[in-house]
Amino acid sequence: MSLDTLDVSRIEAVLFDVGGVFFIPNHLVLRPLLADLSVAAPDDESFHRAHYVGIRHWEHELEDDAFWTGYNSRYVESLGIDDVDRTRVGEAIHGVWLSGMRLWTWVQDDAVAALARISQLTRVGIVSNADGTVERDLGRFGVCQVGAGAATNVEVIVDSTVVGVSKPNPKIFDFALEAMNLRAEQCVYVGDAYRYDVIGASRAGLQAVHFDPYELHSDATHARARSLAELADLLERRP
Template identity: 30%
Template sequence: MKVSFIWFDLGYTLVYQEREAAYRRFLAEEGIDLGIERIRLAYHLADKLFMREYPGVLGREVQTFYPWYIGWLNHSLGLSFDLDKQCRFLRESQGKPERTWKAFPEAARILRELRNRSFGVGLISNWDSSARAVLESAGLLNLLDPIVVSSEVGVSKPDPEIFRIALERAGVRAEECLYVGDNYYDDVVGSRRAGMASCLINRYGTQGIEEIEGANVIASVGELPGRILPASAGYPSYRAKGRIVQ
């Protein structure tokens, strides 16, 4: 594969929340002890189920789906609680989005490495109005250009239109691009419809995506340079408005 521009999703591709710790604290207050890894896997499987069965929901304002999501998570763990009480506890524990989303340890390093190798690096994300604040707090805002967010452009993945908007802003062709995200139905399907190559992040091997075939799967963005840079050696540098991006 030869690419000159790499696009990224945001949530659970570049940034994450320590949501499992808040959930475990709630359980402790209810007198229940569950291991953190079991809770992490349950969240992962909940994410994948919502991505598959309810496309686009996880990119909306959180209050529109949160009790529904937490209710399913509880059910998957064999638990049941007063959802109003539980969701209030979890939301208050996590605080404002820009404070609770953190960059994965490898994210900034990989973005800088790609830019230093003259790849264009941008963002296409289904996200609410907090997206830029989240990026700034995570230290990633100045490493991505352009930044295309569904709540700002009025269209969401997997609609090819959001990818076309991004391509136009970057001044690149779809066949020059690779899209990297953790949601097969939004990220892989959407980017393919727009003519881009794609790479799917799944941190638990095939768990939660057993129904998917033919996707290029990696565990994290940290694996990208080993797969992408050698194959793109000697490929022309990405140029935006007549200048080479460094």
């Protein structure tokens, strides 16, 4: 389903997820890991696509621990790693997660550029399941900040660890709505995880857009976008 199904006349603000939209796992961190295991690494695009293959597994697992196990398995499989090497590569990647290494540091420049465009067309904010550092990282990597600064100005950044509520609990969106003095039906939320982002936002009363750059959900009936530029184009066309 395309973005044309959105009711653009009601849109007063767009809220964004962070992981999978602006940041994805950094292949420059993972390449040396594969080299240490004497496993051939694929091209950069394969690393990028692997995240979305992994996140699609989220639709089928209900427990977070099971999700991360499934995510890593699908991620490694998508990289084209031979069957004989998948277990040890998966364990090594899981070790990176557990080590606290900042893995989610590859910035999707096209999404950052589109955010700047969208901010000129409507109000914008961030709602993210994160570890308490998302506001710092968004500023550090030049994505956005609250108030004036070098990057795009957003009105609010909601970090689940800071507020104590995580998606898909719809209450996490209340923090952004209150800060922006908006009603849920006036907002669109963009995220890459169907279970957390599309369902969570829809339950909160927001219009939801599934960020699906590799069209892995082509059979879905909800609104999807291959890029944030598509959403910017739609907002520019509205009366």
